[in-house]
Amino acid sequence: MASESQQVYLPHDEQRWVQEIPKNTLRTVFERDRARVLHSSALRRLGAKTQVVAPDTDDFVRTRLTHSLEVAQIGRELGRTLGCDPDVVDTACLAHDLGHPPFGHNGESMLNELSHGIGGFEGNAQTLRLLTRLESKVLTADGGSAGLNLTRASLDASAKYPWTAPNAPLINGSRTSKFGAYTDDLPVFEWLRRGAPEGKSCIEAQVMDLADDISYSVHDVEDAIVAGHVQLKWLTNQDQRNRVLGYTQQWYLPGVATAEIDAALHRLEATDVWVRHADGSRASMAALKDMTSQLIGRFCQSAVAATQSIYGTGRLARYAGDVVVPHETLLEIAVMKGLATTFVMTTDHRQPIYQRQKDILSELVAVLSATGDAHLETMFAADWRAANDDDARLRVVIDQIASLTDVSALALHERLVGVERTLL
Incomplete structure (x- = not known):
């Protein structure tokens, strides 16, 4: 069929x-x-x-x-x-x-x-x-x-x-x-x-990549607003705005002039759906959801129009063409990423948490590497026993740890390392 x-x-x-x-x-x-x-x-x-x-x-x-x-x-x-x-x-x-x-x-x-x-x-x-x-x-x-x-x-x-x-x-x-x-x-x-x-990359992979970029650029900002990390009205403060422009340039747009990034932010702020303040009410949450939806549509429609302007409206599959994203749209997506980066990922209170997470993974690799297959899940233990050398056994340990969730990594660390710590 x-x-x-x-x-x-x-x-x-x-x-x-x-x-x-x-x-x-x-x-x-x-x-x-x-x-x-x-x-x-x-x-x-x-x-x-x-x-x-x-x-x-x-x-x-x-x-x-x-x-x-x-x-x-x-x-x-x-x-x-x-x-x-x-x-x-x-x-x-x-x-x-x-x-x-x-x-x-x-x-x-x-x-x-x-x-x-x-x-x-x-x-x-x-x-x-x-x-x-x-x-x-x-x-x-x-x-x-x-x-x-x-x-x-x-x-x-x-x-x-x-x-x-x-x-x-x-x-x-x-x-x-x-x-x-x-x-x-x-x-x-x-x-x-x-x-x-x-x-x-085939065009399907390019679509996946763009959908990923669009999704997390918009949704991460929505999450940050609801979690209380940011209000978009803060961007009227020049110091806060400069932080966003700086992180956007540093993380996502090296080589792009600050003024061009600022212009992309101004375009987003000029849309009818930009939510400058969300107070937790149903009305503000509905407005925030509408902003999310409209921005996703804005970015997708821009890419579709640009791609079809080159390839027409026929079917594109595998290596028959490429997804075309206008430069202005790429800048707007990057600015949305920069917002989440500025107000969530680079805040000072997160840094000790990040370091503790790294310590947990490092200690888990050390313990599992030193104890053979004793603490590996059944399938990974079989992989460990079938491994030909230390490099292959380390890869099995990495496979095991990579499969863990945040919660199970903390639980396994607590059980094996024997030190109870909590990530706040």
Whole structure:
């Protein structure tokens, strides 16, 4: 059973790493891919992993799971409008954060430091590892794990950075630290990239990436406002405004003039939906939700119009085109990211928390590395025993820790290290 949009996908795109005989024909292969990710344990764990504000601090704030669901909704509609198979995009969006460890980007940075000698840690490479190895769904002929055994198109759509660390491209003269596959996952990575232009993301991956950017740029600001970290009226204070412009430039727009960033902020402030003050009332919460919705629509519509102005309104899939985002829209998205960065991620009271999180992960790696398979979950313990050397065993330890939620990482640390501490 093939959907109309799927007709632009070839049998090559529908292949799986391990050949399967479908048990029924009521769903397309891409619908099956989406269902496999949706029912995965890795997706469920995202419900207790930090997005920006820790999950246990407020009932309202987004977790990695709710963020992924919102990215999937944005990406599915955006992809369908451009002619991609919506289930391929949906699958990539649901999967895009599966590899993120406890404590958000702070945890990712620490695990990368701790695993530097074995190729580092990267959330996107860990996602590929989960999809093709760590999640249990399909076995290879020799009894190994093929993970969820997704189709080539869905795996490729999940590859935000389609290169290994040694082959990472230069950006502004420096090699980017982002990459999509570890060395020991090269066989499946090379399989999924077969026939793809080197270093180029398919359009479905580009849609996923844009949906991710749009989602967290807008939703993180909404969360920050509701949590009481910021009111948009504060931007009338020049010192506060300069902080936002500075962080936006430093983190997201190096090389872009401050005046150009300020102009993007002025454009957002000039919209009819900009909520300068939210007092917690139903009226202000409704206005805030409308601002979120309208800004998402603003950014998506801008990208659709720009893309279709070049490629027309026909179907775009795989490598038939690229998502085009106008420069002004990119600046506006970056400004929204800069707002959350300024008032949530870089505040002084967060710094001791970040350091304690790093200490917890460092101590967990040390303890698990020193105790063999004694404290590893059953599947990871089997991986540890099958490992050929210390480097491979360290990778298993990293896999185990990366799978933990914020809460389970704290609980395991308390049990193994024996020191009770609370993150406030």
